[in-house]
Each structure stands twice: as C-alpha cells, then as structure tokens.
Amino acid sequence: MQHGKYRFIVGFLALPLIVYAIFVISPFVQAFQISMTNWSGLVGTAEFVGLENFQRLWESSDFWNALRHNVYMLALVPVVTLGLGLFFAFMLNVGGKRRKNEVIAGVGGSKMYKFVFFFPQVISVTIIAVIWFNIYNPDPDDGMLNSFLGFIGLDGLQNSWLGEKSLALWCISAVMVWGHVGFYVVLFSAAMASIPRDIYEAALLDGASRFHTFFRITLPLLWDTVQTGWVYMGIIALDAFALVQIMSVNMGGPDGATDVMPLRLYLTAFRDSQFGYASAMGVAMLIVTMTFAVLTMRFARRERIEY
C-alpha cells in the first residue's frame, strides 16, 4: 500500500493547493509588487518606483499618528479584554458558593450570563458600531448615555464623547472591549472545564481562597489559551478599522485623534486613488502585526504543565 502513496496524496491535494495559490498567495505577493509602483487603481498601468512609497510612508506624520493610536489600543485593549474575560469565566465556573457534592461551582445564573456575554459576538461589527454610535449621541434627549447620565442627576458628566478629542479613542476602545469579552469568557470557560477537579479539591482542602485558587491554579493552567487569545486580540487592536470608520467623527477625527492604520490605507486607496502607496501601508501593517505576534510568542512562553 506504500507504493505510490505520495503520488496519491499530491494528486488529491493539487487542486485545493492551486486554488489557494491563485486566490490567497498570489494577491499576497502582488501586494509587495504593487507597493513598489505608483498604481492609481483606476487604470491597468503603473510605473515601477522602487521604494519611494516606503520612503514617503516613513516621512508621513499622518501614518505615524495612526500607528501610535493602534499601539495605544494594542497596549490597553487586550489587557482589559482578557482580564475581564478571565475574571468573568472564573466567576462563572469556579467562583461560586460551594454546594453539596460539588467541588467547585459558578455563581448563580451562570448559564444565563454566558449567553448574555456571548451576544455581541453574534451581531456583526457594523451593527455594533452603529448601535454604540447612537448610544454616544451627544444630544441630551436622544443620546442614550447622556440621557441616562441626566436621569441619574450626573449632568456634569455629560459629554460629546466621540466629538471630544481626548476621549474619542477611548470611547471606541471601550466598544472593542465590550464586543470581544464574551468570546473570551466562553473560550476560557471551555479551557477551565478541562482542568481536573481534584486539583481544586486539594487546594480547597489546604484552605486556599478564591484569589489564590485563581492565581496559583487556574491562570497557570490556562496560560496557553491566554497566550493565543492575546495574539488574536492584539491583531484585532491593530485593526479597529470598522469601528473607527463608522463611529469616529470626520473619519479618524476629531482632528486625527482616532486615526488608525487601516483607515489611512482605505482613504489613501479609495479617496486619494493611490493604490501603490496604500499597498505600501499594507506591507507596513503586515510587518507591525508580524512583529507583535512573534514577540508575544517569544516572550510569553512558559514551562508547559502536563496534567
């Protein structure tokens, strides 16, 4: 049966590989090629300009400004999202009162919570952006957030939110956190379910508190999942295109305060018709994202725990 095994495998894999090569890998390679041209995107001809686009990018204060905002989000959003996700998952699985015949249990109503937390994952990001844009509406009667603040007598905290230069980016980041926490709650819950019960039992017999149980047992045993989640969430924070494009005032405003790399790319391509330059931005984004992923994998590595 060994005879001709490879030919057999290659025969079956050829078609999907060719399709993959044409539709995934070749555009990928073309992006590099296009980034070295001055292609407008409107006609089929372009001139080779070498690394000129990258030089422009290096000198572009707009792009650095956008990159800085992405980095702010990268520093803040995954920490908050994963932290909340871990906390909620722990409370839903381990943090409850002890009942008879059960070593560990979640807080009351945890099934319902799981469902509610996961809800934002089901709606498309566009809808989430539109909903939150309306929640942030500055009008004290029509804007949900401002009218709520008015209702509980905190008129002093009413704000124009997305129109406020110092707050806008954080308003959008908050929506990003809100939209992704549910996914991590479910992910971490699944991972926690695979931790053997007897480990918890031993810890509880030794008189460990919830706090200790979490930091000494749950977190170390979940580390792999956390690391994966970190990379995934980081990539989302380095994107943020849909939220910013729909929610921000004046496309990345006020006055460039919420600009992000993909939005820059989009405007360069579709508003300014400079596809070559936009491709160079795409390549730069790839480099930034890959650097982040590799560094995370490198520095978050830990001793594996077998159980």
Add this chain to the structure above:
Amino acid sequence: MGSTSAHNEGVGRRNLIKRSAALGLLTIPTMSFLSACATGGGGTDKETKAPGGEKSEKNPLGVKQGAPLEAFIFKGGLGDQYAKDAEADYKATYGAEVKHTGTQQVGPKLTPRFAGGNPPDVIDNSGADHLNMNQLSTQGQLQDLTVLLDAASMDDPAKKVRDTIHPSTIEKGKHGDKFDVLYYAFTIYGTWYSQKLLDDKGWAYPKSLDEMVKLCGEIKKAGIAPWTYPGKYPYYVHFNLFAQIAKIGGMEKWIAIDNLEPNAWTSNDAVKEVVEHYEELAAKKYFLEGSQGLTHIQSQTAWNKGKAVFLPNGSWVENESAPTTPKDFGMAVGALFDGTGDKMPHGTLRGEPSEPYIVASKGKNPAGGMELLRIMLSKKHAQNFATKVKSLTCVMDATEGMALSPGLASASKVFGEAGDNLISLQLQEWYPALTDEKIGGLTGQLLTGELKAADWIKKTQAEADKVAKDDSVTKFKRSA
C-alpha cells in the same frame, strides 16, 4: 487546553522555516499567474469602437437601437428614482435593456471595474465615497461630453443642449479644456432656518456678520441655541465659511486659494475676518452643545425640533430631513452676510452645479450614456427631479409655473435675487483630503474653542502648502 495541546507550541522556529520554505515552493509556480494580476490588464489604449447607430433629428448622438445601457447612480439624499424614470424613457425609445445600480459606494464598487477596463456607461459620481475624477480625467477614462452640449435639446430641436443649461455648469464640468463632467443638479448653499420660528419670535434674518452676532445673543437669551452643525462632517461648516471668505475678499483672492498659491490664506484679510467671526461664535457658546459629535442627520433633526435656529447646509436638506420636518416649519435659506469692505454685493450666494454625472469613455455604450443625460436634461425630467427631490437642476427656468415646496421656493427666490453674483468654489472638489480631513479637523477644533483663529489660519496655510508640494496629488488651476 488539556493534554491535547501538546503539539500546540505556537509556531516554533523550525516550523516557521519549514513553512516559509513550503510557501516559497508554492509561490514559484504562481509567478506565471502574476501576468494575470491586478495591474496587468486593461491598460491598452485602443480606441473602443462604440456601437454606433444612425444619427438623425430624433437621435443626434447616434444611439444604436437595442444596445444595452448600464447606469450606476449614487443613492443618497436625492435617492435614485429620478434616474430610473429617465431610464424608463430610454428603454421605451431605444428598445434596450437598462441595467440600474443604486449605491452609496460608487468609488469602491467601480474602481476595480475601471482598472479592469469594463466600467458602466453612465455614473452619478457623488457621495463621500466617490471616484477620483481628476485621476480618471487625466488618465483618459472620461468621455468628452462636448458632443452632448452641441446636440439638439429634447424640447426644442432648434436649440442646442448647451443653451438650455446654466453657464456655470459648463464652467465647472471642465478638466483643463475638456468638458467631461455634467453636474446635473444645482445646489444652493447657505444658512438654513425656519421662517416660522423667526416670525414667531420677531427676529429678522441678519444682513451682516455683526448683526448675526447680535441676534445670536438674543436667541441664546430666549433659551435656544443659535447654531448647530454636524461635527462628524465638519466640511458642512465650510459650505458657509469658505463662501463667506469669497464674498468678502472677492473671487480673485479665492481663486488664489483654489490654486494653492503661497500665502493665499494668510494674506487675505477676509479669511481673518470670517474665521475670527467663527471664533467669536464659539467663544460665546453660540453652538448647540454636543454639535461636535452629531451626524448631519442628527444635527438636522435637532434643528427641525427647534433646538437650534441656524444650520449651514445645502438645498438637499429639505428632501433629506423631510421625515423629521414639522408641517409648518417654513424652511428657508438666506444669502451670505456682509462683512467690511466687501468685494461682492449683498445678496451674493454660493450656488453650484452638483451631482456629477460622467460617461465612461471605455464603456460599452458611451453614446447611450450621453443620450440618457440628454433625456435627463429635458424639461420633463428636470421638473420630475424638482418634484421628487425638491432640488433645482442645471436646466434653466425648468421650474417656472410649478408649485414648489417651501425650501425649494426659498432657494429659487434667493437664487433669482443673486443674479450673476454666484460663488463657485473648487477647493473641496479638487482636494478633498485637504478640505475634509485636514482643514475639517481644524474647523472642528475652532468651533469647540480649542483653536484660535490665528492658529487656524496658520495651520490651514501649512496644510495647503503641503498639498501644493506633494507631487502625488494632481493639481488644477482655474482663472475664473
């Protein structure tokens, strides 16, 4: 991730090397596909043989019977029903299929089709995501519409189309010497208000900037916000701000601004006067609180509800805000305000051709595309447009004797009073990245009081200079 994850080490270094080697192997054969890549096609500049029909009295453009037509229409504040009505007439006359697409995403949807050499025949290139017409024009993708101008009009074969439309339409539709964009609608920009509200409170629409400031004080005392604006799209403020500069400082100095000449902003006293006026409005808190976070729809709704008196806008506002406008609102628009030492008389107005229609030179049926425009330029369809979307067209005197809606009637009235004193600005049309993003950002800061007028002028000049130096942006010049 229990013990099942023993193989999940992330991507180890060795694996990475193995995988990239595999990728390399895969990509070598694909190099041959690169000839079929995005930038490889559609670049041939062969003269497309348009399907030609017999030219005749009834068919001056020589449209071929039965040749299908494809129309791509921006479906925004004006909808696209008016275009469908014209298409129905085309269908009836030429017995041809018309493929209609109504969209808000003209640019993203059509960019690849232009690149691939199969654009639709006729396009209403409007909205925030429109195609870059400067690029299209310089790259020979736009049909020269002079033929259309010289064709006989639908209503009177003795008259050419060019004699039935407003002269500024012809002026605005040129790239260099080539007339290749037909701006179908005519937009009146200005300060919009509710006549009923002013009458009820005994206020009069102010004549000058100083009177405006005075009136704003009274309005604020009455517990209403004098102004609102859509902070999400600060360029709405420019509709008035730019026009006001042109009115006070004169067109000659504005043309210097359009042409990105050095010190065009800083050396113009009108700029200082107008921007300081806005600074004053901001300092005295004459803008509805929270305006900096509103969309155009939200600001129009607040205005309809009587939360604010004045709104910078264009004549499409009547149609767009119809769902929230009270019955007896009495929508009206006022002319520009007088400053000091004005170059243009009182009653001057910013009125501009709008809704840019283009015909693709490399489309399958350019003659048919132009014929659809000729149909739209008939009295019948111009009136249909006025009825359906409450807006003027470039067809002169088309609305005579019609019963007009309040906003449209007011717009026609100020348009008539302005006579030849019409202001037309090109800056936003030519350099949207500069006006909407850069200057828009500064204007947003000016109206929240975070930026002083002097800084606004300095920074705006710097941004304009940056664009002037940037070779990747196509430049345009105007002399009138």
